Amino acid sequence: MSEWVKIGAIEVADGAVIAAIAGGLDLALCRVDGVLHAIADRCSHAEARLSEGRLRRGCLVCPRHGTGFDVRDGTHQGPPAIVGVASYEVVEDESGVRVNITPR
Numbered sequence: 001m002s003e004w005v006k007i008g009a010i011e012v013a014d015g016a017v018i019a020a021i022a023g024g025l026d027l028a029l030c031r032v033d034g035v036l037h038a039i040a041d042r043c044s045h046a047e048a049r050l051s052e053g054r055l056r057r058g059c060l061v062c063p064r065h066g067t068g069f070d071v072r073d074g075t076h077q078g079p080p081a082i083v084g085v086a087s088y089e090v091v092e093d094e095s096g097v098r099v100n101i102t103p104r
């Protein structure tokens with residue numbers, strides 16, 4: 001099952017991260033190499049907001065303790081987090097951005 005939610009027209013520069021809400025979910029939207037990605041905006045370790053982190057080599061790095069999460073699938077890249085975060089499909093077209101709020 002999938003549930004697509006329209007976020008609308010937003011600007012996310014390449015290499016940037018913004019916070020967004022879709023269907024009641026807090027998301028971190030990140031653009032890497034021109035592609036927009038969406039992962040949960042809560043770190044799996046201690047719930048820091050990942051949208052306040054920075055991108056490094058395709059990972060969004062938690063601002064609190066430094067675990068990186070792959071923006072393509074939410075997998076964690078090392079401790080202290082021991083699990084990844086949810087990731088979501090994103091579609092961008094002339095009408096704006098839509099996110100499938102059913103996790104992959």
Ligand code: FES
Binds near residue numbers: 043079081
């Ligand atoms: S809160 Fe993100 S690594 Fe600890």
